[in-house]
Amino acid sequence: MAVDGCGLVCKYILILFNIIFAVVGTAFLGLGLWLRFSEGTRGIFDIDALNSSAFVIGVTVLIILGSIMLIVVAFGDYGACNEKKCALQVFSILVFFLAVAEFIIGGLAYSNRDTVGLRLGEFYTTLYTLYVNSQDPAIGVTLTFIHNSLHCCGMTGVPLVELVKQTCPKPDGIMEHLVMPNCPATIITVFDSRAPLVLGIFVGTGALLITALVCAIVLLQQVKKVHQDITTYYSSVY
Numbered sequence: 001m002a003v004d005g006c007g008l009v010c011k012y013i014l015i016l017f018n019i020i021f022a023v024v025g026t027a028f029l030g031l032g033l034w035l036r037f038s039e040g041t042r043g044i045f046d047i048d049a050l051n052s053s054a055f056v057i058g059v060t061v062l063i064i065l066g067s068i069m070l071i072v073v074a075f076g077d078y079g080a081c082n083e084k085k086c087a088l089q090v091f092s093i094l095v096f097f098l099a100v101a102e103f104i105i106g107g108l109a110y111s112n113r114d115t116v117g118l119r120l121g122e123f124y125t126t127l128y129t130l131y132v133n134s135q136d137p138a139i140g141v142t143l144t145f146i147h148n149s150l151h152c153c154g155m156t157g158v159p160l161v162e163l164v165k166q167t168c169p170k171p172d173g174i175m176e177h178l179v180m181p182n183c184p185a186t187i188i189t190v191f192d193s194r195a196p197l198v199l200g201i202f203v204g205t206g207a208l209l210i211t212a213l214v215c216a217i218v219l220l221q222q223v224k225k226v227h228q229d230i231t232t233y234y235s236s237v238y
Helices: 006-037 042-046 054-082 085-111 113-134 137-150 183-193 195-237
Strands: none
Touching (some): 054 085, 054 113, 054 195, 085 113, 085 195, 113 137, 113 183
C-alpha cells in the first residue's frame, strides 16, 4: 500500500525524526547505564543515604528517558515504514504525553531555576569526588567537557592546588594562572542566567514533538483512507 501527497511527506519526516530520536535515546540510555554500572560509580547506588542525591536521580532519569525514547522510536519507525495503523496510534499517544511532559518540565525548571542550579552543582560535585577517588578516565573526559564548556576549574578554581587541574581549560590571561572560576558556583550562575534559553530548548523540543504528532495523525488518516479505498474496491468487484 502507498500513500501520496502530504501523507508521503509526513512519512519521511517521521522516519527522519525517529532516526534523530534513536541516536539521542541510545546516547542517554548508554550514558545512564554506564554511570549506573561502572566500577567507579555503581557503589553509590548501594548506599541508601545517597538514593535521593542529584547524581542518582540524574542517572535514573537518563536510563528511563532513554528507554522511553527507544520505545517511541520502535513504534514510530514500524508504523511509518510499514504504514501500520495500530503502531501509529500508539506512537501518537506516546509522543503526545512526551510533548506535554516537555512543556511541564520546562516550566518547572524555569520557575525553580535556583533549586535546579543547586542540584546540577551537586551533580558536578559527585562527579568530581568520584574522579578524585577513582581516576576513572571516562569521568575525566566528562569533567574536561564540563570545564571547557563553562570555562571553570574544579571545586576551588585555583590551578596550583586543584586536584583535577589536568581536566581544566587553558587560562585566559595572567590572573587565571592563579585563580579561575570554580565550577559549582559557575554552574549555578550559568543556569540562572540562561534559564530562558533552557526554557526555550524545552519548548522547542515540545514543538518538535507536536510536529511529529501532527505528521503521525496525517499519515494515519492517509493509511485509513487507503484501507477504505481497498475495501471499497474489493467489495465492488466481488
